[in-house]
Structure formats: structure tokens, C-alpha cells
Amino acid sequence: MSEPDLRRPGPDPAPSTGGAQPTDRRLLRGARARRTIARHAADVASLDGLTGLSIGRLAADLGLSKSGVATLFGSKERLQLAAADAAREAFIGAVARPAAEAPPGAARLRALTERWISYAEAPLFPGGCFWAANLPEFDSRPGPVRDALLDHRREWLALLTRELRRAAEDGAAAFRDADLAAFQIDAVLTAANTALRLGDATAPDKARRTVEDLLAPA
Amino acid sequence: MSEPDLRRPGPDPAPSTGGAQPTDRRLLRGARARRTIARHAADVASLDGLTGLSIGRLAADLGLSKSGVATLFGSKERLQLAAADAAREAFIGAVARPAAEAPPGAARLRALTERWISYAEAPLFPGGCFWAANLPEFDSRPGPVRDALLDHRREWLALLTRELRRAAEDGAAAFRDADLAAFQIDAVLTAANTALRLGDATAPDKARRTVEDLLAPA
Numbered sequence: 001m002s003e004p005d006l007r008r009p010g011p012d013p014a015p016s017t018g019g020a021q022p023t024d025r026r027l028l029r030g031a032r033a034r035r036t037i038a039r040h041a042a043d044v045a046s047l048d049g050l051t052g053l054s055i056g057r058l059a060a061d062l063g064l065s066k067s068g069v070a071t072l073f074g075s076k077e078r079l080q081l082a083a084a085d086a087a088r089e090a091f092i093g094a095v096a097r098p099a100a101e102a103p104p105g106a107a108r109l110r111a112l113t114e115r116w117i118s119y120a121e122a123p124l125f126p127g128g129c130f131w132a133a134n135l136p137e138f139d140s141r142p143g144p145v146r147d148a149l150l151d152h153r154r155e156w157l158a159l160l161t162r163e164l165r166r167a168a169e170d171g172a173a174a175f176r177d178a179d180l181a182a183f184q185i186d187a188v189l190t191a192a193n194t195a196l197r198l199g200d201a202t203a204p205d206k207a208r209r210t211v212e213d214l215l216a217p218a
Numbered sequence: 219m220s221e222p223d224l225r226r227p228g229p230d231p232a233p234s235t236g237g238a239q240p241t242d243r244r245l246l247r248g249a250r251a252r253r254t255i256a257r258h259a260a261d262v263a264s265l266d267g268l269t270g271l272s273i274g275r276l277a278a279d280l281g282l283s284k285s286g287v288a289t290l291f292g293s294k295e296r297l298q299l300a301a302a303d304a305a306r307e308a309f310i311g312a313v314a315r316p317a318a319e320a321p322p323g324a325a326r327l328r329a330l331t332e333r334w335i336s337y338a339e340a341p342l343f344p345g346g347c348f349w350a351a352n353l354p355e356f357d358s359r360p361g362p363v364r365d366a367l368l369d370h371r372r373e374w375l376a377l378l379t380r381e382l383r384r385a386a387e388d389g390a391a392a393f394r395d396a397d398l399a400a401f402q403i404d405a406v407l408t409a410a411n412t413a414l415r416l417g418d419a420t421a422p423d424k425a426r427r428t429v430e431d432l433l434a435p436a
Contacts, residue, residue: 127357127358136354140265140415180424190412191401194354195401197354
């Protein structure tokens with residue numbers, strides 16, 4: 001994602017079908033169906049992995065025809081890419097965008113941490129963190145899907161690093177290396193996601209304490 | 219695993235078939251075949267997950283008959299449990315047992331960290347950390363396989379916590395809470411495993427620095 005996506009989000013343009021021609025309406029319906037299917041595919045992939053996606057299963061889940069879904073996506077790889085993109089949009093909407101309302105630096109890092117924990121606790125996706133579920137599966141499968149998941153991961157680490165640098169400039173940070181601290185925050189949040197999925201409710205607080213220790217006044 | 223397994227390991231008893239009766243020899247051959255298959259199953263599961271295991275594929279990989287493999291394990295779940303057990307044995311042999319030669323406390327924690335990083339870098343399993351690959355898959359599948367994976371995770375965290383407490387008694391530790399520090403060490407090692415699988419070679423050093431910061435003199 002480009003920075004503006006994260007920091008200056010705008011609402012989705014509402015589709016206005018008022019004066020549209022029949023072809024436009026059909027395209028809009030197609031785009032809406034595509035979004036619905038891709039978002040459901042992200043849910044399924046959070047549980048069973050992107051490799052577990054099948055056009056037949058998605059069609060059955062959503063009461064659509066298999067050929068209709070196949071026409072919209074074309075290939076399993078394009079369906080996987082659409083699911084990853086839908087997951088990224090949902091993550092931005094649930095975590096990055098609301099946290100961007102907090103002032104940059106330490107306050108925004110705390111907001112990102114809380115939003116991330118909520119995202120893992122009351123799962124946005126039924127299987128918890130989408131990337132925690134899918135990166136381990138795709139690490140040994142080079143290709144566009146892996147590249148997309150990696151780009152998302154880099155965006156997230158870059159966002160953490162940027163806010164950590166800002167927090168350091170404000171003198172509110174005990175850490176010495178923003179890259180290292182971003183790695184640590186990402187690591188404890190991901191570990192909290194795993195622990196939550198396994199029934200360990202103490203983990204989110206451990207993640208919070210890690211972030212607080214990093215943000216203590218130098 | 220029980221503590222003695224980790225801390226006072228002995229060599230495997232060498233099978234001596236010298237005076238064995240035919241039935242004993244058959245049992246020994248069966249036990250050896252079972253071990254070979256279970257260890258290969260752990261390799262496969264590190265890449266494709268325990269849910270991806272199949273008796274047919276293992277038999278084909280190892281040039282055995284499908285019915286022979288089926289007889290040895292009985293069910294897919296028992297095959298998965300055997301694979302998890304083989305993975306645990308291999309992990310103990312590569313990480314916990316050699317690190318136990320270092321003095322308890324800070325030195326042993328550094329040895330565990332280095333052994334763990336080697337385990338992830340020059341993978342003991344072709345897919346990297348077995349638990350990082352399989353815990354996310356089994357978190358939403360209650361049953362004996364999930365229980366076994368959870369037991370292994372608890373053992374590992376208990377080992378880290380014990381050594382951290384010992385390091386704190388020796389005054390060599392900057393952390394305040396051994397449970398929290400164990401969670402953090404496990405989190406950065408797991409994150410380093412993921413990053414390595416994705417081609418990021420800087421991650422092991424970040425894990426090392428995290429451990430060193432925790433072990434700095436108070």
C-alpha cells in the first residue's frame with residue numbers, strides 16, 4: 001500500500017448506479033460480487049490457508065454458481081491475490097486507519113498495539129491474523145501471492161518503524177534501534193495471536209508490556 | 219517431555235538383535251521402520267503441514283508399501299502424533315540437549331538461542347521450525363495432535379523460564395519478569411524463523427540482540 005492509504009484514508013466512493021448504462025451496472029454488480037467473494041475467501045484462508053481455497057467451495061458457501069465465480073477470478077492464483085488484497089483492506093480498516101487518528105509517535109504506536117490486539121482477540125478473520133496463518137504456508141512457494149504477502153509485511157514493519165522514529169524524536173522511547181524495536185513489536189503481536197488461538201489469554205498483556213517498555217522515557 | 223529428557227540426555231539404547239527371537243527381530247524392524255517414517259513425516263509436515271500428511275505419499279517417498287505403512291500407524295491421527303513426537307525428539311537433539319552442556323542461566327540461554335537460530339537457519343526440517351509451521355494450522359482443530367503440539371510449546375517456554383530465573387538469581391539479567399522474557403525470546407525466535415524463510419537474513423541478529431538486552435547486567 002502507498003502511504004496515503006494508511007495515513008489519509010478516505011471513504012470508499014459509494015457506487016451510484018442512478019444514471020448508469022446497463023453495461024456499467026453489470027460491471028458494478030461484478031465488482032461488488034468480486035469484493036464479497038474476495039472478502040469471504042480471506043476469511044476461509046485465515047482458517048485453512050490460501051492454498052486451501054477453491055472456487056467450488058467459495059461458490060457453495062455463497063450460493064453462487066461455480067462458473068460465475070470462475071469467470072470473475074479466472075484462476076486460483078488470481079483468487080488468492082484477491083483474497084490477500086481483501087485481507088489487507090480489512091486490516092487497514094480495522095487497525096491502521098483508526099490508529100492514524102492518534103497523534104504520530106508513541107500515542108499512535110499504543111493505538112496500533114491496542115487495535116492489533118483487538119484484531120486478534122475478536123477476530124476480524126475467523127482464523128485470527130491472516131498473515132500469521134498464511135506467511136508460514138507461502139514461505140516456500142515463490143510467486144506473486146508470496147510477493148503480495150511479503151509486501152504487506154514490509155508495509156506493516158515500515159509503519160511501525162516510522163512511528164517508532166517519531167516517538168524517539170519526541171524523547172518518549174527507551175529503545176535504541178527503531179528497526180529492532182519494530183521487529184520486536186511485530187514478533188510479540190504475532191506471538192500473542194498464536195497464543196490467543198491456543199487459548200492463552202495472558203499473551204496480549206505481555207505484548208502490551210513489551211510495547212510499554214520500549215516506549216518508556218529514555 | 220519430562221525434565222530428564224532435556225537436561226540429562228543419554229544415548230539411544232543401541233538395538234542388539236544378537237540373541238533375539240524371530241518375533242523380537244520383527245518387532246525391532248517394525249520399530250525402526252516406524253521411526254524412519256515418523257521422522258520423514260515430520261520433514262514433510264514442516265513444509266506442507268501435518269494435515270497434508272498422507273500414508274500413500276509417505277509410502278511412495280520411502281519406497282514402502284502403503285499397506286505396510288498403514289499397519290504401522292493405523293490412522294492418520296496416529297501418524298500425525300508420531301510425526302510430532304519425532305519432531306520433538308529431533309528438536310531436543312539439535313537444540314535443548316547440546317545447550318544443556320552450557321552452565322545453567324545466562325550461558326545456557328545464549329546457547330539455546332544460538333542452537334535455535336542454527337536450527338532455523340540450516341533447517342533441521344526442510345520447512346524450518348516444525349511448530350511455527352504447524353501450530354497456526356492446528357490452533358482451530360482441537361484434539362490429541364493439537365494437545366501434543368501445545369505440550370511441546372509449554373515445555374519450551376518452561377525451559378526458557380527456568381533458565382531465565384536462574385540467570386536472574388546470578389544477577390546477570392536486566393529483565394523483571396521471567397515469564398514475560400520467555401514469551402519475548404520465543405516470539406523473536408519464531409519471528410526470525412519466519413523472516414529467514416522469507417529471505418530476510420537480518421532477523422537472527424535481531425533475535426540475538428533481544429536476548430542480549432534481556433541478559434544485560436541489571
